[in-house]
Amino acid sequence: MAAQKLTLAKGLNSGLRAAMEADPKVVLMGEDVGKLGGVFRITEGLQKDFGEDRVIDTPLAESGIVGTAIGLCLRGYRPVVEIQFDGFVYPAFDQIISQVAKMHARSLGALRLPMVIRIPYGGGIGAVEHHSESNEAYFAHTAGLRVVTCADPADAYWMMQQAIASDDPVVFYEPKRRYHERAEVDLDETVGAPLGLHQAAVRREGTDVTLVTYGPMVKTCLQAAEAAAAEGISLHVLDLRSLSPLDTGAIAEAAKRTGRIVVVHEASTFLAMGSEVASFIQQECFYHLEAPVLRVGGYNIPYPPSRFEEEFLPNLDRVLDAVDKSLAY
Amino acid sequence: MAREGDAVTDVHPEGVVRHHENVVTPPGEHDITDGGPDMVQFLDAEGNRLATNETNAPYAAIVEALTPEDGRAMYRDLVLVRRVDAEGHALQRQGELGLWPSLLGQEAAQVGAGRAMRKQDYAFPGYREHGVAWCKGVPPENLLGMFRGVNNGGWDSNENNFHLYTIVIGNQMLHATGYAMGVQRDGAVGTGDESRDTAVMAFTGDGGTAQGDYNEALVFAGVANAPVVFFVQNNQWAISEPNYKQFRIPPYLRARGFGFPGVRVDGNDVLATYAVAKVALDAARSGQGPTLIEAFTYRMGAHTTSDDPTKYRVAAEVDIWREKDPIKRMRGFLETKGYADQEFFDGVDAEADELAARIRKACQEMPDPELPTMFDDIYVDEHPVVAAEKAEFVSYHASFEGAGH
Ligand SMILES: Cc1ncc(C[n+]2csc(CCOP(=O)(O)OP(=O)(O)O)c2C)c(N)n1
Numbered sequence: 001m002a003a004q005k006l007t008l009a010k011g012l013n014s015g016l017r018a019a020m021e022a023d024p025k026v027v028l029m030g031e032d033v034g035k036l037g038g039v040f041r042i043t044e045g046l047q048k049d050f051g052e053d054r055v056i057d058t059p060l061a062e063s064g065i066v067g068t069a070i071g072l073c074l075r076g077y078r079p080v081v082e083i084q085f086d087g088f089v090y091p092a093f094d095q096i097i098s099q100v101a102k103m104h105a106r107s108l109g110a111l112r113l114p115m116v117i118r119i120p121y122g123g124g125i126g127a128v129e130h131h132s133e134s135n136e137a138y139f140a141h142t143a144g145l146r147v148v149t150c151a152d153p154a155d156a157y158w159m160m161q162q163a164i165a166s167d168d169p170v171v172f173y174e175p176k177r178r179y180h181e182r183a184e185v186d187l188d189e190t191v192g193a194p195l196g197l198h199q200a201a202v203r204r205e206g207t208d209v210t211l212v213t214y215g216p217m218v219k220t221c222l223q224a225a226e227a228a229a230a231e232g233i234s235l236h237v238l239d240l241r242s243l244s245p246l247d248t249g250a251i252a253e254a255a256k257r258t259g260r261i262v263v264v265h266e267a268s269t270f271l272a273m274g275s276e277v278a279s280f281i282q283q284e285c286f287y288h289l290e291a292p293v294l295r296v297g298g299y300n301i302p303y304p305p306s307r308f309e310e311e312f313l314p315n316l317d318r319v320l321d322a323v324d325k326s327l328a329y
Numbered sequence: 330m331a332r333e334g335d336a337v338t339d340v341h342p343e344g345v346v347r348h349h350e351n352v353v354t355p356p357g358e359h360d361i362t363d364g365g366p367d368m369v370q371f372l373d374a375e376g377n378r379l380a381t382n383e384t385n386a387p388y389a390a391i392v393e394a395l396t397p398e399d400g401r402a403m404y405r406d407l408v409l410v411r412r413v414d415a416e417g418h419a420l421q422r423q424g425e426l427g428l429w430p431s432l433l434g435q436e437a438a439q440v441g442a443g444r445a446m447r448k449q450d451y452a453f454p455g456y457r458e459h460g461v462a463w464c465k466g467v468p469p470e471n472l473l474g475m476f477r478g479v480n481n482g483g484w485d486s487n488e489n490n491f492h493l494y495t496i497v498i499g500n501q502m503l504h505a506t507g508y509a510m511g512v513q514r515d516g517a518v519g520t521g522d523e524s525r526d527t528a529v530m531a532f533t534g535d536g537g538t539a540q541g542d543y544n545e546a547l548v549f550a551g552v553a554n555a556p557v558v559f560f561v562q563n564n565q566w567a568i569s570e571p572n573y574k575q576f577r578i579p580p581y582l583r584a585r586g587f588g589f590p591g592v593r594v595d596g597n598d599v600l601a602t603y604a605v606a607k608v609a610l611d612a613a614r615s616g617q618g619p620t621l622i623e624a625f626t627y628r629m630g631a632h633t634t635s636d637d638p639t640k641y642r643v644a645a646e647v648d649i650w651r652e653k654d655p656i657k658r659m660r661g662f663l664e665t666k667g668y669a670d671q672e673f674f675d676g677v678d679a680e681a682d683e684l685a686a687r688i689r690k691a692c693q694e695m696p697d698p699e700l701p702t703m704f705d706d707i708y709v710d711e712h713p714v715v716a717a718e719k720a721e722f723v724s725y726h727a728s729f730e731g732a733g734h
Contacts, residue, residue, distance in 0.1 A: 035641040036569035059539035059575050060498055060567050088497060091541060126427045129481045130496045270714065299718050301707045306427055306478030308703040311722075321725070 003186045009179040011153035012042050012118075014187070015160030016080065020050055023078060026164055029056045029065055030082030030118075039084055040120055040179055062092035066117065070099055073113040080164060086121040087130025093138070100169045101144030116163045120176040121149075122216045122266050123313055126306045133303050134215075134267035139171045140244040140276075147244040148197060149173035151218035154185045155201075155241065158193040166197060173243075175216035198242045200250035206236035209323050210254045212277055213264040214240040217314060221264055224319040233323065243273055248280060255281045259290035260326040264314050269297035291329035294322045361565045361572070362649045364625040367581070369605050370595040374653055376661020388604035395600070397668035403599050404659045404669070405677050406440045410460040411656060412681035413469040416688045417459070417476070421634045425692050426476040430457045434597070434629030437655030438562050440464060441594075441602025442624070445610055446530060447523075451490040451512075453505035453531045455498070457562075461532065465491040469684070470691040479698050498533070499540030502559065505531030506546045509555035509613070518556045519616030528613035529557040530606075536567025538583070539575045547621070551588035556613035558606065559584075559621040562596060564628035569641035584621035596626030597655040600662075627653070700726070 037044030047055035069079035123132030225235035263274035274295035443464025474483030482493035495501035584591025609620035627650040663669040704719035
């Protein structure tokens with residue numbers, strides 16, 4: 001198959017389709033995923049082609065969705081569940097934290113829960129409350145879950161298939177404000193999926209400051225790098241892709257490369273992914289550092305009403321401001 | 330794909346809820362236009378007063394006691410609430426609001442419930458209860474802030490005993506129940522004092538009845554015999570999912586299983602919703618515990634302004650429900666009875682125009698909030714992290730001033 005220009009949304013849709021074609025045990029579940037194709041149309045057309053038994057419109061009950069997905073896993077299925085928006089995962093929190101994350105260990109390895117929990121996340125779309133959150137840290141904090149996020153259509157396509165193929169439960173974060181971004185995706189199995197699900201990717205090579213980021217902020221960081229280049233500053237951009245586990249090798253390499261690191265994400269900074277990355281870097285790369293690791297993220301307030309979100313979310317100015325601070329050391 | 334003129338039936342391979350039979354049926358036709366013989370109803374589609382029958386008899390006295398003036402007031406509410414909604418919709422289309430969830434078609438359910446509440450009764454809404462807000466005296470302008478994105482609530486719920494809108498489906502059902510448990514502990518039930526005895530009303534949709542929180546609320550309310558009335562607006566759809574994807578037995582019949590009565594009422598008949606709500610609220614206030622009311626109605630518009638219903642439902646279904654319009658019906662009633670004349674109807678329409686203009690102006694003039702206020706009201710007590718971030722934010726912005734930024 002040749003390369004195609006796809007949106008991130010279509011990349012996810014194609015990835016789901018490929019996984020369903022490859023394995024009849026893959027089933028999709030969630031609110032409105034059938035005829036409507038989900039509120040973001042990620043599952044569009046799949047019920048039509050795979051039937052109601054494989055693309056299941058569930059009752060409006062997130063704990064029910066994840067809890068029954070556990071049962072389906074125990075019966076040999078590979079459910080991919082859709083949580084409609086980030087802020088609606090909390091009713092399912094108990095099932096995910098108490099059961100999904102721990103069942104493999106509790107059974108001493110006998111039971112597997114090969115489930116993918118898809119969560120459209122992040123802000124910037126002018127939504128009402130509970131529709132713009134970045135709650136990845138809650139899940140990354142919990143052992144037993146893999147947490148990943150894609151940033152472009154190719155990753156959407158390949159990572160979705162890898163997540164479904166994984167025998168571990170995967171929380172799959174989709175950057176909703178990037179759903180409509182387009183890029184070339186090579187659908188060829190022999191050349192596609194160059195990276196494992198657990199690996200970080202260098203998105204831009206640079207020598208002065210490293211930006212460590214993921215999901216919706218990858219694009220913002222690449223734009224910042226572009227802007228910085230115009231001023232003669234060379235930024236290195238590392239896309240984490242996997243939030244748990246972290247690709248510590250890639251982080252160390254990127255950190256050592258410039259000795260100056262800024263971590264960028266949408267989530268509030270307190271006890272977030274940035275805290276973990278910064279702590280890892282100071283522990284493992286201390287002698288390579290030219291400046292303290294800085295963090296740029298959402299403020300430590302609940303995600304604000306949409307008229308404030310441009311200020312709440314990291315933007316080019318705030319990223320570049322942090323770069324300047326780092327360089328000033 | 331739905332097309333204009335498609336049949337209203339939707340064949341579901343595993344059997345469906347036939348509402349009037351109240352049980353799971355074998356595969357067949359899905360009829361969501363018939364509320365069945367258990368449904369309390371006083372007005373037919375033209376607004377003729379239906380004779381007293383076994384189902385509506387317990388509520389007939391309440392309807393009899395209504396004066397022509399009450400009838401006109403109800404009609405006025407229906408029209409004004411519809412106008413508030415239409416204005417919200419228009420404002421969204423013009424980019425003044427980010428989103429609007431329309432109540433079109435559900436006016437009678439909400440006005441009946443809202444008017445049956447007393448001042449001290451407390452309402453816990455979802456996000457579509459603009460009609461209840463109206464009856465509780467919340468200025469409609471207040472509802473716009475959240476949808477415009479300037480706040481996440483925007484009114485003091487204790488001013489009118491109307492709680493903030495709740496977006497996460499089901500959450501508020503438990504809050505209502507807990508509030509009712511508080512009312513109980515305050516001794517504000519069963520005293521016989523009309524101004525003291527208090528009931529609580531919790532609102533959700535048919536989809537909401539699937540949530541854990543909803544079901545837990547019903548368990549708590551039943552166990553506590555709390556003075557709460559659960560008001561389910563069964564508008565037949567939860568975004569794209571018809572309600573046979575949410576339950577196999579209608580909500581009003583499930584109430585029994587939680588230990589209290591359930592009633593189905595014609596949600597497009599304001600006399601019926603008022604009477605049924607009044608009986609349930611009186612029961613709650615007098616210490617007889619919870620009731621579940623299922624208002625059988627229809628969501629005439631899209632789920633919200635972000636939704637496209639042509640993807641999942643057929644136009645013919647909407648047409649059938651248009652015939653059951655709550656305003657047309659109440660108007661028919663007032664006219665047949667000679668309770669209102671043209672001058673009255675024109676007066677209400679003029680009032681609706683004024684209200685619409687007022688809301689529009691208020692919306693357009695709603696100031697964008699001062700940016701640093703996003704750090705306010707996160708905590709009650711001083712919080713050093715938030716305080717430091719606010720200070721940093723302010724000085725960061727000050728650094729741009731005069732820099733051509
Ligand atoms: C916990 C939760 N999950 C998902 C959603 C997204 N959502 C918003 S409205 C809605 C459908 C609600 O249907 P229903 O309860 O029937 O009420 P209606 O909107 O029809 O009044 C869904 C799934 C949500 N708001 N909260």
